[in-house]
Amino acid sequence: MVAGEASGDMYGADVARRLFRLFSGCRIYGLGGQRMREAGVELEGDISRIAVVGPFEVISYLGKLYRVFRRLAERIEREPPSAAVLIDFPDFNLRLAKRIKDAGAPIIYYISPQVWAWRQGRLSQIQRLVDKMLVIFPFEEQIYREAGIPVEFVGHPLVDMVCASKSKEEFCQDHQLDPRKPIVALLPGSRRKEVRYILPTLCKTVDLIVIQKPDTQFVLPMAPGLEKRLLENMIGARPITVVMDETYNAIRYSRAAIVASGTATLETALLGAPEVIVYRISRATWFLGKLLLKVRLFGIVNIILGEEVVPELFQNKMTPEEVSRTALALMDDVWLQSRIRGNYEKLRRQLGKGNVAERVAESVSELMGKHL
Template identity: 40%
Template sequence: MKVSYKIFIVAGEASGDLHGAGLVSALKDRIPQASFTGIGGEKMRNAGVDLLFTNTDLAVVGITEVLAQIIPIVRAFSLTVSWIRRERPDLVILIDYPEFNLMVAGRARKAGIPVFYYISPQVWAWRRGRVKKIRRRVDRMAVILPFEQEFFRSHHVKADFVGHPLVDTVWSGMSRTEFCTEHGLDPSLPLVGLVPGSRHGEVTRLFPVMSGAAGVIRAEMPQTQFVIPLAPTIDEGLLRIDEYPVFRTRDDRPAVCAGETYEAISASDVILATSGTVTLEAAVLGTPMVVTYRVSPVSGVLGRFLIHVQYASLVNLVAGREVVPELLQDQATPDALAEEVLFMLRDKARRMRMKEDLRDVTRRLGSGGAAGRAADLALEIIERNRIR
């Protein structure tokens, strides 16, 4: 008789939704009789997860931003804990989203349910004391950045580097010419991607600055075109594109596309990107970038005391050196961002050097198959727990 498995999975952000869907698919290949319930987005729903709560209202960053969304976060946590206590799943899988997920891990551990963490909270970057909670509450981790395995094992946490799932999932389905033709762009002219993030707070803080930079770029290089790939968590109305002088006329408007993020990034000569998963996506696609980020002033001040890494972008952290320029907080002005982008557009040799550096970063992320290796580790935990 086949044994059925019940698994609960939480992915609080858009990138986690993508990786969660990949892990669920890999687990279904190994245990087709498993059922999945959790928190995530459309990709996880399409992979077969019965969603208790969608992650749209949960994707926030920074202390003040979390407070603004506290009601949906508390509601999602309450639903999660109630379901875990009532249904007693064979395994709880947590993907990134540390503040929420470490609380879930604590409740699951108290209920005697094993916890598997896929895609580590970035405790190596800030608030390293959280590694103690991980050691107490998590049975095993599958980490996706090459330096994380050593970090966690040095803190007596069971962790295995499985490679980065983006190596398998990031690819463009069309050429630059095809993409430009589809969106009314000229493939012979410069194309700059504006990627303001997947969280509402990121977009409202960063898109005005990016739009200002676009104005400076277009003043210097009038034929420059712009494309904005929208994250699935962001509605185009949030951008308020018509409010920015650089985009007011019909001919000057950027191409806005949903569901074609990789195609847009791949087609771009350079992207102006938030510091997050998108920097690694651009690295895998081989697209040069300028990285920027802003949080609220309160979060920024606290971050200076709490952050323990030299770089903000994952590309530079994986490389161990500055491969892509970073302009953060007060440095992230329209003029400064435009200067870096213009430098890149005008200097083909620099773009080529960056492309080679990005290929090296991609090699460090592993050879593919991350979701499958993570699924094998998760299944080990389930089977070991059932034997007990």
């Protein structure tokens, strides 16, 4: 089982737990993070040390990526798996898939590469290597079916996972917050480089919001794999409360959320918090992306719904002034809040009915049965 990002680590851990229950005494090895390790996966590498945000940024991590790839490839040759579950992370996983195929193991690819956005040429590579593609967005199924690739829409795993675990009063009491005052959630990303690009602007945004609304409280849910010291050094003396292991509570009880583009934007939508999606990467990566990407919208919430339901502020548009103006509107404009939440309900209906990890585990079992 191989996952290369925080979200894949979360989804992989859930599938691993189902597989352990389904196959008593089975062993799972691969690449992942803290959650997959806690689920019982034997890790050949830790994603917290290799996660990157773009093709130019990856250069500084090539040595680490290669060493992890080599360790996995050697173990696959030494201990051929009965099946492989590859989770997103396509540049790494599609190369590794060749080694897995040579070892004779069936391959399930769970969470599709974004071929609908760029690099559609990967479809021919996927057709050669992947035995079954499990997709999490409804519009992806047709793409693979038309390419002659066995595919199943299993739904989005977040539908099963996303919910608050405390009442607002309990959450606020635990973090010395006032439940009567507005809360704004800040989610600057799950990777160190993302945080370095995004959090400084969010800190300046906080300064501007406080001028307009002095009673606003700010919470920053820390992503697994990040260091609290990194965040605190950037935050300084600002009134931002860093919380750990309570991302969903922090979002659920926020009046508005400022969220780095990625999985967290979908989590925010499922929790019902009006959000503005932000992102910044290096100029070179942004320029290359603009040339290659085939999408009009960038936030996955908006892509699924086919329109800009929640505001997107990317790259040069992501200024403290614009982000604060947008966040204040999300906090105060009741009509805007109602429109966004109504669209969130449409989004939820498109993401499937849940029990996703079970469906993935069943697909693995079925595929293994066919290859015995």
